[in-house]
Amino acid sequence: MKLDCLCARRKPSILKLEADIGADPIWCHLCGCNLDIDEVPTSDELKMELSDWVREYGDWIDWDTDTMLPDGLTLEKEHNEKGLRLTEKIKEELEGKYRIVFFPSKTTCMDTP
Incomplete structure (x- = not known):
C-alpha cells in the first residue's frame, strides 16, 4: 500500500489524526490531503x-x-481523549514510518443552550 498526497514529494512524512464529517480520519499534516x-x-x-x-x-x-x-463539552472532551488513545495506537503500529500528530476537536466557540 502506498499513501499519496499533494505534497511535492507526493508522499506524506507527517500524518495528522483529525475527525471531520464525511472524511477519513488520517490527513497529510503538510498539504492537508x-x-x-x-x-x-x-x-x-x-x-x-x-x-x-x-x-x-x-x-x-x-x-x-x-x-x-x-x-456537549463533556462529549467533545471524551471524543478528544479517545482520539489521543488512538493516536498512541497509530504511533505504535507505524513506529519509524511516519510522525503522527493529533488535532482535537474545538467547538467551544459554538453557542451553548
Whole structure:
C-alpha cells in the first residue's frame, strides 16, 4: 500500500489524526490531503476503531440549531481523549514510518443552550 498526497514529494512524512464529517480520519499534516484509511498501513482492527471514532464526530452538536448539546463539552472532551488513545495506537503500529500528530476537536466557540 502506498499513501499519496499533494505534497511535492507526493508522499506524506507527517500524518495528522483529525475527525471531520464525511472524511477519513488520517490527513497529510503538510498539504492537508485527506488520506484513504484503507491505504494506511495499520491493522484492520485499528482501522475499524478509527472509522468508529470519526463517525462519532459531532455527537455533541445539535446540527439543526448549530449549538452545543447540554452535555456537549463533556462529549467533545471524551471524543478528544479517545482520539489521543488512538493516536498512541497509530504511533505504535507505524513506529519509524511516519510522525503522527493529533488535532482535537474545538467547538467551544459554538453557542451553548
